[in-house]
Amino acid sequence: MADFYDILGVARDASASDIKKAYRKLARTLHPDVAGPDKAEEFKAVNEAYDVLSDEEKRRLYDMGGEEALSGAGFAPGGGFGSFEDIFSAFFGPMGGPSRGPAPRGRRGQDALVSLDLTLEDVVFGAEKELTPTLMVECPVCEGSCAKEGTGPTTCGQCQGTGMVQRVTNSILGQMVTTAPCPACQGHGTVILSPCHECSGQGRVRAVQSMKVKVPAGVEEGMRIRMPGKGDAGIEGGAPGDLFAEVHIEPHPVFSRAGDDLVCELRIPMTSAALGTTMTIETLDGTREIEIPAGTPSGDVITLSGLGVGRLHREGRGDLRVGMTVQTPTKLDDAQRDLLHALARLRGEENPPASLTAHRESIFDKIRGRFAR
Numbered sequence: 001m002a003d004f005y006d007i008l009g010v011a012r013d014a015s016a017s018d019i020k021k022a023y024r025k026l027a028r029t030l031h032p033d034v035a036g037p038d039k040a041e042e043f044k045a046v047n048e049a050y051d052v053l054s055d056e057e058k059r060r061l062y063d064m065g066g067e068e069a070l071s072g073a074g075f076a077p078g079g080g081f082g083s084f085e086d087i088f089s090a091f092f093g094p095m096g097g098p099s100r101g102p103a104p105r106g107r108r109g110q111d112a113l114v115s116l117d118l119t120l121e122d123v124v125f126g127a128e129k130e131l132t133p134t135l136m137v138e139c140p141v142c143e144g145s146c147a148k149e150g151t152g153p154t155t156c157g158q159c160q161g162t163g164m165v166q167r168v169t170n171s172i173l174g175q176m177v178t179t180a181p182c183p184a185c186q187g188h189g190t191v192i193l194s195p196c197h198e199c200s201g202q203g204r205v206r207a208v209q210s211m212k213v214k215v216p217a218g219v220e221e222g223m224r225i226r227m228p229g230k231g232d233a234g235i236e237g238g239a240p241g242d243l244f245a246e247v248h249i250e251p252h253p254v255f256s257r258a259g260d261d262l263v264c265e266l267r268i269p270m271t272s273a274a275l276g277t278t279m280t281i282e283t284l285d286g287t288r289e290i291e292i293p294a295g296t297p298s299g300d301v302i303t304l305s306g307l308g309v310g311r312l313h314r315e316g317r318g319d320l321r322v323g324m325t326v327q328t329p330t331k332l333d334d335a336q337r338d339l340l341h342a343l344a345r346l347r348g349e350e351n352p353p354a355s356l357t358a359h360r361e362s363i364f365d366k367i368r369g370r371f372a373r
């Protein structure tokens with residue numbers, strides 16, 4: 001059996017108003033008319049927990065000996081526990097959907113969309129980012145009840161709380177009786193006689209919010225990260241909408257993305273390409289040494305495995321692929337030119353024959369062309 005404090009998500013020393021607040025939040029989103037029958041058990045548990053913790057005597061007994069102490073004192077579930085519909089009604093007015101009399105107050109808040117600018121590093125490693133969206137939030141004065149402090153919804157006089165009115169019309173077929181939502185209370189069965197001044201009875205106000213969003217590694221441009229229940233607060237105490245953060249990735253000056261891999265280019269002097277060397281490069285994970293084998297041609301790719309982008313919702317990372325570009329020396333002085341002439345002579349390349357072949361894309365070009373943006 002789950003702990004009542006855990007069910008409401010409050011500390012054991014929570015004040016009565018904290019408990020009330022926690023209950024309101026949960027009940028509003030779990031109500032079967034909002035969340036559907038799947039959440040009915042959860043809704044019932046929340047109501048039972050609130051029934052006990054909101055009652056000083058029951059809470060005292062529960063703190064001493066849990067549910068056993070409660071049932072020992074005659075507060076058994078199903079017996080001593082108040083009907084959860086009663087508890088709920090005390091907060092939100094009578095329950096019920098279209099088929100069951102009065103319509104509950106409250107409409108779900110809208111989903112909201114914010115732009116989330118990320119660096120390539122954020123995408124490679126994952127990140128936690130600050131968001132400051134302007135959203136509709138629960139009115140701090142009436143806490144979403146829409147009513148002036150100290151007041152609440154009162155039973156509608158026109159429909160006596162049923163939310164429905166009957167109309168009798170005479171037609172050639174005889175008398176017709178139709179039922180329609182009560183115009184005085186919009187079918188809610190209750191009316192708010194003195195609306196809250198702060199929110200004009202809407203139960204919510206516009207405010208800049210500050211929150212954190214966890215960005216998983218491997219997100220892609222245009223993806224939307226969903227934050228359930230973080231959108232606009234509901235109207236008249238309805239459930240909140242969702243917030244979506246749309247990902248925009250700033251281009252990196254060195255690395256570009258190719259799926260889960262990162263791609264960059266390394267320019268190497270002709271002499272290094274011919275003789276081979278070791279070079280130190282700056283990756284997103286810090287410096288790494290790469291071995292350039294003797295005789296490396298332009299277009300060769302050296303792969304540093306595991307230094308790419310973190311895979312979205314999976315283990316591991318892609319690779320870093322470094323494409324080689326061999327640089328032909330320019331601005332030769334006389335001594336250098338003489339040396340190159342000597343080399344050409346030694347290699348028999350002073351008057352090389354032209355040998356045409358078909359153009360071949362390098363591996364590096366292929367990777368770039370296929371994935372990079």
Ligand SMILES: [Zn+2]
Binds near residue numbers: 141142
């Ligand atoms: Zn208000």
Ligand SMILES: [Zn+2]
Binds near residue numbers: 158182
């Ligand atoms: Zn009415």
